[in-house]
Amino acid sequence: MPDYIPNVRLRAWRNQEQLSRAQMAERLNATPTGVAQGLACDEERIRRWEAGEVRWPRTEYRLALTQLTGKAPEELGFSQGRQNESRIIEAQVMPIDALRAEADLYGTMQLAQQLQASDVGTGTLEALAEAVDLLCRAYPVVPAGTLRDRTQKRLAQINHLLAGRLTLDQHRELLVITGWLTALLGCVHYDLGEREEAETARRAAFEMGRQVGHGELMGWAHEMSAWFALVEGRYEDVVTAARMGQAIAGTSSAMVQLTLQEARGLARIGDRREADRALTRGAEVLARLPIPDRPDHHFVFDHAKWIFYAATCYTWLADDDRAEEHARETIQMHTRPDGTSNAPMRIADAHIDLGIIHARRGDLDAAVYEGMAAFDIDRRSLTDLVNRAGDLDRVLRQRYRREVLAEGFHERFIAARRALTSRQPELLD
DSSP: OOOBOOOHHHHHHHHHTTOOHHHHHHHHHTSHHHHHHTOOOOHHHHHHHHHTSOSSOOHHHHHHHHHHHSSOGGGGTOOOSOGGGGBOOOOSSOGGGHHHHHHHHHHHHTHHHHTTSSSOOHHHHHHHHHHHHHHHHHTTTSOHHHHHHHHHHHHHHHHHHHTSOOOHHHHHHHHHHHHHHHHHHHHHHHHTTOHHHHHHHHHHHHHHHHHHTOHHHHHHHHHHHHHHHHHTTOHHHHHHHHHHHHHHHOSSHHHHHHHHHHHHHHHHHTOHHHHHHHHHHHHHHHHHSOOOSOTTSTTOOOHHHHHHHHHHHHHHTTOHHHHHHHHHHHHHHTBOTTSOBSOHHHHHHHHHHHHHHHHHHTOHHHHHHHHHHHHTOSSOOHHHHHHHHHHHHHHHHHHHTTOHHHHHHHHHHHHHHHHHHTTOGGGGO
């Protein structure tokens, strides 16, 4: 699993110009500096730049890049910082242990006694915020049903505090904490196919953010609306909700996520130019944010997620070469040496993207292999999985309806859809 921060701004520029890495290298070599210096840029050098392995190219390459793109190196995501500063900061608590850590924190707080108090101390609010943070970091790997039950339990406990005597500052801070927890609950509900409950939680999170003027929290509520619309096939609504959220989210992870959701909605509609522009805008906002020290947090947007979103956008736009490049890198970035993953749901989607690409290219065996691999992921958003598996199933049935392998995948897809409809995710195991 690479430990470099991907240079998404450079990648976004290349994607918007619709260049392969090899084509970009050729154009760099053909610039005035490239010709004068006899540059021998190749596909591998571009890959290393985009992967973040090289944060500050040599002078002659920086000059050639400016001549080619019309942008300064910094505008392309390069930095003069030392190479070791580009390494992604690892989380101090592994997500798989987050629930245990959160339970320990509540035990240490002796929350049961504090719930009977008439006021809330600063230490309590700080501990509550840390507990919510741990739950948000558990999202990528903890089974949705387990996380839903724990989140509901904590919300019930915190609501007792809201009903008590609080100062205005304490009330505001507790509303923000509750808002984040409610937003997380909405996401988990939607993962489980509990759509009405998810929408109720989303609206509640937005209202809490509105009451305290918290733009990022309100932005994430709009992002959830865009996500719901995307899964449900309301693509114009995706773009509308994403743009509404961008108007209030500020320079934040929510802004990046909303911009990338806009790109996905545009990709579904088939608007290549505007989707590329949205991806580029998202990369530019991301470059202005500090490197996250907890990239596993559900409401934090990290650089690797940009590549994951781009993979699906280009799959929907039928740009198979570009989609494959991003999907394979998504799997590589999120696979540990022992084969486990820190982002299994992203890997599942990447396998679906690869399955669709193989199906279009006529390789049924590889298409079904990738599709089945997505079903084998332990931590899954059943709603997203059924939606994306449906994309692959449609391609397989259009092209290989009478093939046994395609029929086998179709049966697996129908079983997943039945598990989602009946709200029995265990049927898929």
